[in-house]
Amino acid sequence: MTEEFDTRLKERLVRLQEGLPDMSAKTRGSRQMRLSALALVLVGLLGVATGVAATSVVFREVSGGPVPGVFSPGGPLYCSSIYQMAPVVADPLLRELGYKVTWQIEDRDAKTSVQSTIPPSDGFIVEGAIVQGVLILVVERGRDVKPVPINCP
Numbered sequence: 001m002t003e004e005f006d007t008r009l010k011e012r013l014v015r016l017q018e019g020l021p022d023m024s025a026k027t028r029g030s031r032q033m034r035l036s037a038l039a040l041v042l043v044g045l046l047g048v049a050t051g052v053a054a055t056s057v058v059f060r061e062v063s064g065g066p067v068p069g070v071f072s073p074g075g076p077l078y079c080s081s082i083y084q085m086a087p088v089v090a091d092p093l094l095r096e097l098g099y100k101v102t103w104q105i106e107d108r109d110a111k112t113s114v115q116s117t118i119p120p121s122d123g124f125i126v127e128g129a130i131v132q133g134v135l136i137l138v139v140e141r142g143r144d145v146k147p148v149p150i151n152c153p
Helices: 002-019 025-054 087-096
Strands: 059-062 065-068 101-107 112-116 124-131 134-141
Touching: 087 101, 087 124, 087 134
Parallel strands: 101 134
Antiparallel strands: 059 065, 101 112, 124 134
């Protein structure tokens, strides 16, 4: 997941660097520092944008085909009590079921998106996908974030 992102970012940076005029050795170091700073800013902005969009994604392209979210019809946790559960409550249950869990934490107040192997102490689970054998669960948290009920048969 992040390897594909890193590869695309590196390719874009190489194309950007190839388009820049050749500079003397004296200014080359500062050019590389500016490119590094630009890369860090781009990674940060793209990371937050990607994380914010992650909660609305039900299908994700992985290994050439669409993979349904784990709570979607046909998903392994469809209509389970894990949906909208607190991460600290869900974590031991999921590990008992044999899942290796990564938490994608979407903090609406701080406008951040981070991944962790440690479940956050607040928020609730809103979506998930299994990517390369790892269960990635999206957790929303924030003052005004409220769970939305799901209709199960």
